[in-house]
Structures are given as C-alpha cells and as structure tokens.
Amino acid sequence: MDAEFWHSRWAENRIGFHLDDTNPMLEKYWQEVQPTRGDSVLVPMCGKSVDLTWLATKHDRVVGIELSEIAVRAFFAEHFYTPMVIPMGNGQSIYEFDEITIHCGDYFTAKVDPVDIVYDRAALIAMPQEMRQSYVQKLLSMVKPGGRILLITLDYPQHEMDGPPFSVVKDEIESLFSGCDIRHLARDDADETHPRRQRGLTRFAEEAWLITVS
Template identity: 75%
Template sequence: MDAEFWHSRWAENRIGFHLDDTNPILVKHWPAISHSREDVVLVPMCGKSVDLTWLAEKHNKVVGVELSDIAVRAFFAEHFYTPMVTSLGGSQTLYEFDEISIYCGDFFATNIDPVDVVYDRAALIAMPQDMRQQYADKLLSLVKPGGRILLVTLDYPQHEMDGPPFSVTQQEVEALFSQCKVTHLDRDDADETHPRRKRGLTRFAEEVWLIEA
C-alpha cells in the first residue's frame, strides 16, 4: 500500500469511496455479529466514515485506524466533536471523543488492545494482492479468540479496472482467513446503471462475509 497515494487522495479530496450515509450493508448484516454493547469494535482504514457514529450508538467503544490526518480531523469537525488529541510518539496520534477513538497513522504499526469485533468495509480491498496476507495476519492479531469480523469485498474482473479498490475472490478470502470459520452472508450484483458498470466493467458485486476467529 502506497501511503503517499492515500495522502494525496485525501489532500485532493478524491474520495469517491467515501459514503455520506451509513452503509446499508452494515445496517443489514451487523446482527450476524451477535454483538453486545460491551463489545469493542475496530474499524481499520476508517477514513471519515459516518459508520463510526452508527456503531458508537450501539457500542461503548469504537476504535478506528486511519492513515490520513485530513480524514481524521474532518470526521470530528463534520460531527462537531472536539476530540482529546494525544501524541503517541513516532508518527501516531490518538483522537478520542466519547465512545470513538481514532488512531492516526500506519495500520501495520498500530498497537491496540485486542478487540471483540471488526468491521472492514474498505481496508482489505484497498490492499494490493502482495500485502493482503500481511494485512489479514495483522488484523487477526488484533482480534480476541472467538472474535468476529464483518468483511465487505468486491468481485469484478481485475483486468478490466485498476485498483484500488481491488477485487478479492471467495477463494482468496478463504485462504487469507484459513484458520477461521468463513461464512458467505450476501452478494449484491450491480446492474448496468451502476457507475462502475457504466465505466465498462462486465460485472461488479459487493460480497459480505462473517469471519469467526
């Protein structure tokens, strides 16, 4: 993953991956997590996602990790939150407000206490193929035994479009999390009116997975 690529995307406001509303996939499938309010939730590569506030309504602690300080500061500013900001040394900074904590810095260098649940909508699919196993291993190291991951991936012919976001097949998901129980929850195939299809993709689908550590 090229850090400068993501810094420039945020600096230039080229953030087509950002959703202005809570992700319907999250709302629909979060019950599959069998969550409780006490479960600590991790959102890797969280950007300025409004999903954080939705999760914070249901959990006492939501932890985000994001590379771009522009994204982190925008999240708090757009919600009129004034966070407590703590420098953790190196290039990491912690922003905290009520139930929400966001670590700003390199995900692979982030050290947090193991969490109960992960919501990954945009992290794995942002990784080039040669980094995905490293990412999956790091993610699992941050999940308690018995923890759960709600994972969203994309399926499209990779040769038809440059990522990110990248296509991640079912076979790859199962291989990356081979030590876990992997359950396919949903697949939403886009029709010809979808923006990605209009750009020439012959197929484009979002898939949802429940991964149990």
C-alpha cells in the same frame, strides 16, 4: 502502494470511496456478528466514515485506524466533536471523543488492545494482492479468540479496472483467513445502471462475509 498514495488522495479530496451515509450492508448484516453493547469494535482504515457514529450508538468502544490526519480531523469536525488528542510519537496520535477512538498513523504499526468485533468495508479491498496477507495477519492479532469480523468485499474482473478498490474473491478470502470459520452472507450484483458498470465493467458485486476467529 505506499502511504504517500493515500495521503495524496485525501489532500486532493479524491475520495470517491467515502460514503456520505451509513453503509447499507452494515445496517443489514451487523446482527450476524451477534453484537452486544459491551463488545469493542475495530474499523481499520476508517477514513472519515459515518459508519463510526452508527456503531457508536450501539457500542461503548469503537476504535478506528486511519493513516490520514486530514481524514481524522475531518471526521470530528463534520460531526462537531472536539476530541482529546494524545501524541504518541513517530507521527502517530490518538483522537478520543466519547465512545470513539481513532488511531491516526500507520495501520501496520498501530498498537490497539484486542477487540471483540471488526468491521472491514474498505481496508482489505484497498490492499494490493501482495500486501493482503500482511494486512490479515495484523488484523487477526488485534482480535480476541472467538472474535467476529464483518467483511465487505468486491468481485469484478480485475483486468477490466485498476484498483483500488480491488476485487477479492472467495478463494483468496478462504486462503487469507485459513483456520477461521468463514460464512458467506450475501452477494449484491449491480445492474447496468451502476456507475462501475457504466464505466465498462461486465460485472460488479458487493459481498458480505462473517468470519469467526479461532
């Protein structure tokens, strides 16, 4: 799964992963990371998520990383923000407006000052299995010691549906974040009326995890 896959999804507006409202799990479990106003927050592969604006009401520095310039421009346009745009070379730019900064470019080469908290709803589950370890290594390099990660994952029979989003189960999370403190916060099992279940999945659950970096 390369960058062109995601560029085409945004270019063709095939963004079923985008939510028009703040993620309920973010609202419900954000207090578990014990946030303070001064904590900086990273949202990897943020798209044009409205979660950024929700976080910006609670924190002075919210940093997103997003590959697609279409997504970044749409985020600011839809909120009527006029960002300052700083070209960084190599096809990368930084967009800034008040509390929100979005690094537009490749996640794996983005240079971000270490943050206190990470909110990952759509990044890990967007990665095919062979890329997840590299993703997590890069993520942990951008988190301060003692930093916290609110991670949202999916659990479903992978053979029943092609990703992304992919199923990432407990054993893999424990392996990927080995050396960190991992706490399972919640599991929300979808009933038969959920769109994913109606497409044939025998089960589909969203899970929340609190990961504390050593």
